[in-house]
Amino acid sequence: MRFETPTSVDQAVALLAADPEARVLAGGTDLLVRLRAGQVAPSVIIDIKRISEMTVISQEDGGWRIGAAVPSAEMNEHAALKADWPGVVEAADLIGSTQIQGRATLAGNLCNASPAADSVPAMVVAGALARIAGPNGTRDVAVQDIPSGVGKTSLGKGELVTSIYLPPKPAHSGDAYLRFIPRSEMDIAVVGCGVAVALDDQGKISAARVALGAVAPTVILSQSCADTLIGTTGDDAALDALAAAATAEAKPIDDKRGTIAFRKDVAGVLAKRAAKIAIARAKGEA
Amino acid sequence: MSRIHVTTTINNDETDYLCETDETLLDVLRDHLDLTGSKEGCGSGDCGACTVVVDGRLVCSCLMLAAEAEGRTIETIEGMAGGDALHPLQQKFLEHAALQCGICTPGILVAAKNLLERNPNPSEEEVRYWLAGNLCRCTGYDKIIRAVMDTAANTRGAA
Numbered sequence A: 001m002r003f004e005t006p007t008s009v010d011q012a013v014a015l016l017a018a019d020p021e022a023r024v025l026a027g028g029t030d031l032l033v034r035l036r037a038g039q040v041a042p043s044v045i046i047d048i049k050r051i052s053e054m055t056v057i058s059q060e061d062g063g064w065r066i067g068a069a070v071p072s073a074e075m076n077e078h079a080a081l082k083a084d085w086p087g088v089v090e091a092a093d094l095i096g097s098t099q100i101q102g103r104a105t106l107a108g109n110l111c112n113a114s115p116a117a118d119s120v121p122a123m124v125v126a127g128a129l130a131r132i133a134g135p136n137g138t139r140d141v142a143v144q145d146i147p148s149g150v151g152k153t154s155l156g157k158g159e160l161v162t163s164i165y166l167p168p169k170p171a172h173s174g175d176a177y178l179r180f181i182p183r184s185e186m187d188i189a190v191v192g193c194g195v196a197v198a199l200d201d202q203g204k205i206s207a208a209r210v211a212l213g214a215v216a217p218t219v220i221l222s223q224s225c226a227d228t229l230i231g232t233t234g235d236d237a238a239l240d241a242l243a244a245a246a247t248a249e250a251k252p253i254d255d256k257r258g259t260i261a262f263r264k265d266v267a268g269v270l271a272k273r274a275a276k277i278a279i280a281r282a283k284g285e286a
Numbered sequence B: 001m002s003r004i005h006v007t008t009t010i011n012n013d014e015t016d017y018l019c020e021t022d023e024t025l026l027d028v029l030r031d032h033l034d035l036t037g038s039k040e041g042c043g044s045g046d047c048g049a050c051t052v053v054v055d056g057r058l059v060c061s062c063l064m065l066a067a068e069a070e071g072r073t074i075e076t077i078e079g080m081a082g083g084d085a086l087h088p089l090q091q092k093f094l095e096h097a098a099l100q101c102g103i104c105t106p107g108i109l110v111a112a113k114n115l116l117e118r119n120p121n122p123s124e125e126e127v128r129y130w131l132a133g134n135l136c137r138c139t140g141y142d143k144i145i146r147a148v149m150d151t152a153a154n155t156r157g158a159a
């Protein structure tokens, strides 16, 4: 196994494209666990933390570009980013412990392609785009189109994510992410749910996005859930309809962390609670 | 296969070492540099016994490759006491009997020190969340939390 530290995106792409067994290393909080367990045996590890453009959070066209090597702790310390997209930052802040957050990245959480990745539903409802660099240049892809199965991504040969872009926060909008875990910290989501809403001048919900995590092989961006909110004020009837839609949309498995029935039920409960927070934020109340 | 040469600063000393690609920072600290204060509890990021500070941030040294440390500034438990003078946190851990077997202690001290440097006045809840990645099999945590809170109060009083 070789260890490479490219200092430019082009160098990283060239290294990746040259070797099908190459692996990108961001924070290593997934990769090192898998390496040590002998689950992966890359021929070359490409550490992206020396590529300066990938280590910064910057404002761009009213939104935020978060480099693929930025650890979640840094996002949490960024007041302006947190003010615009509190749900995304809170979701990243749920990843592991303080120590894990010192290293874990959004892009790593996404590319690891765990169904339970906490930041993914939050990024999806924010309308986040992943910028991908590869041998054929650069493209921007909606975050929900990156995971293609458990542990699988739609990235092609020689491609890597260089940054995540969070679009400008719409007027009167708010986002939130909640997960259920049996412990209070340090556990893998049994269900996760992100909600983002925007309100019109009358205080009615004019746009909504709802995403569910850990209840299917990949994140679910649910139009039927969003439809229960759009045009309403987020009243109890709308929230009950949202919960029912989320329960119906969830396609979980039975495992030691939760049964199908439990997970479907919790998906509804979390959707409702996350929607309440997102609506309160959109009104400037939270 | 050729080994990787790494130059880094550990506890204010410029240090260099040779490592294999698959060696972790924890492996190098313990097995090559004789800095055995950092412990390996789980090797998977769950227990925090291997906690060190890299460029000001807490990390699990079991989940960092030794090769990644090139040019970085690392602080370990060995750098905490000033010679024979214990760090106030170490002193308070003794006073509060915040350790039994002691395996978790180096990681917890390093993590608590980093917290107090960032936030000299943490709430109990903040201390508990900050240390959630440091498992202790023995103490039940309460004495640890009290020792950290007491150190913070004392340090504020002295300042």
Ligand SMILES: Cc1cc2nc3c(=O)[nH]c(=O)nc-3n(C[C@H](O)[C@H](O)[C@H](O)COP(=O)(O)OP(=O)(O)OC[C@H]3O[C@@H](n4cnc5c(N)ncnc54)[C@H](O)[C@@H]3O)c2cc1C
Pocket (backbone or CB within 6 Å): A023, A024, A025, A026, A027, A028, A029, A030, A031, A032, A033, A048, A068, A094, A095, A096, A097, A100, A103, A104, A105, A106, A107, A108, A109, A110, A111, A112, A116, A117, A118, A119, A159, A160, A161, A162, A186, A187, A188, A189, B044, B045, B046
């Ligand atoms: C103790 C512990 C607790 C955890 N708790 C949580 C939790 O609560 N919630 C949660 O969601 N996750 C959790 N995780 C998993 C992990 O911390 C996150 O998924 C993290 O965001 C991964 O980011 P990373 O930068 O460390 O990724 P890495 O380990 O560096 O990479 C992960 C994978 O993605 C690939 N990759 C990384 N960056 C890129 C890129 N830019 N382009 C292409 N491919 C890339 C790597 O090759 C690798 O396959 C936990 C892990 C540990 C060890």
Ligand code: FES
Pocket (backbone or CB within 6 Å): B039, B040, B041, B042, B043, B044, B045, B046, B047, B048, B049, B050, B051, B060, B061, B062, B063
């Ligand atoms: S040994 Fe590193 S976290 Fe347990």
Ligand code: FES
Pocket (backbone or CB within 6 Å): B098, B099, B100, B101, B102, B103, B104, B105, B135, B136, B137, B138, B139
């Ligand atoms: S004192 Fe034994 S594990 Fe904490």
